[in-house]
Amino acid sequence: MLTRRDFIKTVAATAAVSTLTQPLSLVQAASKVIKPPHLKPGSVVGIVSPASATFVHEEFDIVQDAVRALGLVPQLAPHVLDQYGYLAGKDGDRANDINQLFADPKVAAILPIRGGWGCSRILPYLDYQVIQNNPKIIVGFSDITALLVAIHAKTGLVTFHGPNGLTSWRTQQTESFRRVLFTGEKVIFKNDKDADDNDRLMQVKYRIRTINPGKVRGKLIGGNLSVFSTLVGSPYLPDLKGAILFLEEVEENIYRIDRFLTHLKLAGVLKQIDGFIFGQCPGCTPGSDYGSLTLEQVLSDHIKPLNIPAWHGATIGHMENILTFPIGSQVEINANSGTITMLESAVSSEQNN
Structure with missing residues (x-):
């Protein structure tokens, strides 16, 4: 399995791509905390691959089964099956999947299949105005840190350090997910x-x-x-x-x-x-x-x-x-x-x- 340490030196160069000034409304919004709507049975979850590629197709089925077992409806992003070397497709395509899922009014949450490496590469291509205007849950960990932290920084949206699609989904993990994202408890x-x-x-x-x-x-x-x-x-x-x-x-x-x-x-x-x-x-x-x-x-x-x-x-x-x-x-x-x-x-x- 590829580790992020082999590619970490490329991140600074990638981040330098984004030098454009954000709209004033977006800057102002980032100073305010935005909470996404909670999940409920039947909510649609967009499944994405924003970082490393998934080479075993059975793993897509496993993630969709986990989402259905939570009482939710999986929706695969258009480029979720793509492969570009160790990445799950070209940077622009992976970013467009995120943008489209945030823009889609039917989608309530976004769940990455896995981390690995690649999220930092797509940060300059995300539409933070669309994300700000359409707050919804995005959750993950490891390399997904880049997405979670950047989205909060640029929009003020509360994001969630939690499971990726291919984690265990054992009882304790599932209960934590439900208490925070379904019932909105103060855990x-x-x-x-x-x-x-x-x-x-x-x-x-x-x-x-x-x-x-x-x-x-x-x-x-x-x-x-x-x-x-x-x-x-x-x-x-x-x-x-x-x-x-x-x-x-x-x-x-x-x-x-x-x-x-x-x-x-x-x-x-x-x-x-x-x-x-x-x-x-x-x-x-x-x-x-x-x-x-x-x-x-x-x-x-x-x-x-x-x-x-x-x-x-x-x-x-x-x-x-x-x-x-x-x-x-x-x-x-x-x-x-x-x-x-x-x-x-x-x-x-x-x-x-």
Whole structure:
């Protein structure tokens, strides 16, 4: 499977393509939070491939089955089956699929099949005015971070760090998805025990480590660390003043985690935020690197001096189950207990036609 690290150097060049000034109305709208209408049984879900290609056709059937099992109606985007090397079609076509689904009044939500690599390439081709005028749910994780963060930055629309189509859709994941996107609940997120820990005297997996104690409220922003860091210096990074930043990663050497966080620090991103959460990082170990720092040391070096509530080990990221978090919505975090409390519903009570 292709990893984003092989292509990450192309992102800065791609972001530079978009230098046109946005309409004043769009700039003004981006400063206001827009909530998409909630899902209901029978809502139409547009299935897209905004990043890596899907080469096994059975996987399209699996995603559609998952959508139907949620009580929703799948609608494949026109270019969802395309392939262009490792990408799911040409950049303009992948972007047009997003634009068309937002413009389609029948569609209530947009669900990517997978991440991989490619979302940053299509950001200059999205019609943010259409997205602003037709708010709807868009959800995903990993490389989809670029879409979620950029759309919120340009339009003010609340987006959702949550499942891609080809994730597990086990009970916990499905319940989180329903509570946030169907019923619009103000959910409290906290690490659950792993099943293996039920027979132990102590918790071993999914422990939290407090970096700085305390509580704070703010707008929740974040996603995959390597993807998020490449948006710095582009028009697609939201205003982070007073925000709570959450980040996660997978299978990266510790020095690369250090590099990404150093980039955020040098760019002035970290000094803007009021709270910090680091999620799961499977495969992020020193390995055989002689004299490597640990992940805990790197996080302490960069985050502890900020003197803001912060912890790491949240069950967010590349793992079973993918919980659904709102990007751009107000939350309260407690770094002592490792909880994220939604202070408002992330969806509106309006319904799509």
